[in-house]
Amino acid sequence: MSEHFDHLETRSQAEREAYLMKALARQVEHARRHTTAYADILKDVDPAAINTREALAQLPVTRKHELIALQRQGRELHGGPFGGFCSIGYGPGMSRVFASPGPIYEPEGEGRGSWRVARAMHAAGFRRGDLIHNAFSYHLTPAGAIMESSAISLGCTVLPAGTGQTELQVQTMADLGPQAYVGTPSFLKIVLERAADMGVPLSSLKRALFSGEACSQSLRGWFQEQGISAFQAYATADLGLIAYETQALEGMVLDENLVLEIVRPGTGEPVAVGEIGEVVVTTFNPTYPLIRFATGDLSAFLPGQCPTGRTNLRIEGWLGRADQTTKVRGMFVHPTQVASISERFSEIRRAKLVVSGEMGTDHMLFQVEVSRPSEELEQRIQEAIREVTKLRAEVALLVPGALPEDGKTIEDLRRHR
Structure with missing residues (x-):
């Protein structure tokens, strides 16, 4: 009996990618046409143009932890239990x-x-x-x-x-x-x-x-x-x-009927192969057509193919949670806020917020990779941090490549208390 489930597992990467991108454009059109939620989210999108991974990366991300509120709001606006994300009724x-x-x-x-x-x-x-x-x-x-x-x-x-x-x-x-x-x-x-x-x-x-x-x-x-x-x-x-x-036990092979991205936590920006980030999935389920759905899980792409002959992309498996929200001086700080601060400055390549200290002495250090550090840039970043988080933080300007590729947008070094 064949080791492989079907011929899809061993097709060429080019053949698979061509199929996935055609299916992606059709799914975006289907979701936009048949669900009230995506009719709003994708209202300015031309579905036919979403036929590359680069085009997909420009669409909004829907995060799993947001789905509770989205479904609740959707029930109030559209009726039904799924917040407008389902294409059919009971x-x-x-x-x-x-x-x-x-x-x-x-x-x-x-x-x-x-x-x-x-x-x-x-x-x-x-x-x-x-x-x-x-x-x-x-x-x-x-x-x-x-x-x-x-x-x-x-x-x-x-x-x-x-x-x-x-x-x-x-x-x-x-x-x-x-x-x-x-x-x-x-x-x-x-x-x-x-x-x-x-x-x-x-x-x-x-x-x-x-x-x-x-x-x-x-x-x-x-x-x-x-x-x-x-x-x-x-x-x-x-x-x-x-x-x-698979029997090789070398990472996890992707299913054949989805498009998976690994993005920097708090953003929709894809990361390089090997870099840890948040798992974002687009499926081709016509009933529940989730587009760029962020799972909240961390993983990373593995290079190469599975030794079993399966040719699809592989990920490392579950490497933690992307939702690194923490409380500092009584205020919640979210990864999306770190991303929001970074997006204000073209000079910032990557950023990470490190929280340390003991009870009553929380300390925030905003680490950023920049090519051209300056005191003026440091001051502007500090002002943006105060505006976005309502908190003060020190800023450390680092050379490109200085931050570890560990998927952490916020790192809490405080002891649990």
């Missing part, structure tokens, strides 16, 4: 609707494969005829349904186990003999340890696909000692599958 075309913490509401389109996680399952070794023990929650949130629909589209059978009731899950796994597990790595470890305490062998379980939390290398090694090959999928309730691990 009924045919929308099979289910979910509620994630926030609350944020997500629609599911028609078709068992709409979340696209079957590709990640295949890469993890799941095959037609396998029994999948699904330990994601089926209550309100979509994780359980995402995995179930994807497994069924792959030709697998699913046990909808959900969470909790560990001893019952152990007994059920022993009786039914699942070949694979989907869920969080921490819960599988609990199940396996409970099975050992009960003296119940779970020898049928050979493969696991994790999502929802990171699996450390040490924990992956522990699963390997139990005879289980463990892989990770990067998926969200809003976007479905974003990227997935």
Whole structure:
């Protein structure tokens, strides 16, 4: 049986890029025409012109942490639970609707494969005829349904186990003999340890696909000692599958049906390959056509291709959170404010705010890379900081390349108290 899910995974980069850019222009047109939110956001945009990554980078970013307010405002203005971001209403075309913490509401389109996680399952070794023990929650949130629909589209059978009731899950796994597990790595470890305490062998379980939390290398090694090959999928309730691990375990390969950008936190500006930034995704889901949707997660592009022969771009995986908002002297400071200050000065190439000090003595240092430092520029930047944040800060003018490429727009060095 082929190692690859379909021919899309091994097409040339040029072929893939041509397809993605054509699909991108169509999706921008679809979103603008069929959703009230994007009719407003993209009102001055010519969809046909959004057919390159450079053109895409000029569109506004919608951030996940903003979606709660946007949906609330949208319900008041447009009606419906999705704030005008969904292209259809309840009924045919929308099979289910979910509620994630926030609350944020997500629609599911028609078709068992709409979340696209079957590709990640295949890469993890799941095959037609396998029994999948699904330990994601089926209550309100979509994780359980995402995995179930994807497994069924792959030709697998699913046990909808959900969470909790560990001893019952152990007994059920022993009786039914699942070949694979989907869920969080921490819960599988609990199940396996409970099975050992009960003296119940779970020898049928050979493969696991994790999502929802990171699996450390040490924990992956522990699963390997139990005879289980463990892989990770990067998926969200809003976007479905974003990227997935392969047998090579060298980063995560992007899904074939999206455009992913890595941007400097607080901005929409793409960063160079290898530089850490915020993950921004545009999907081709017609029901929920999110354009430049910022996940709040940090990652970085990896150079080269996957050793398994998959030719799509790769990312490092989850490297932290981009929303580095912090409170200084009783005032919240956001990454978008750092970006706003930088955008006022053509001389600034990159910027980073470092917060230090102890209780009652918070200190802000605004570090900027500039080619031509001057006292006059330093003073103007200080004035902009006071205007934007209502706080005072020292300014350090650094040479280009001095700031680390760690994805941090705000770095808080204070001890938690």
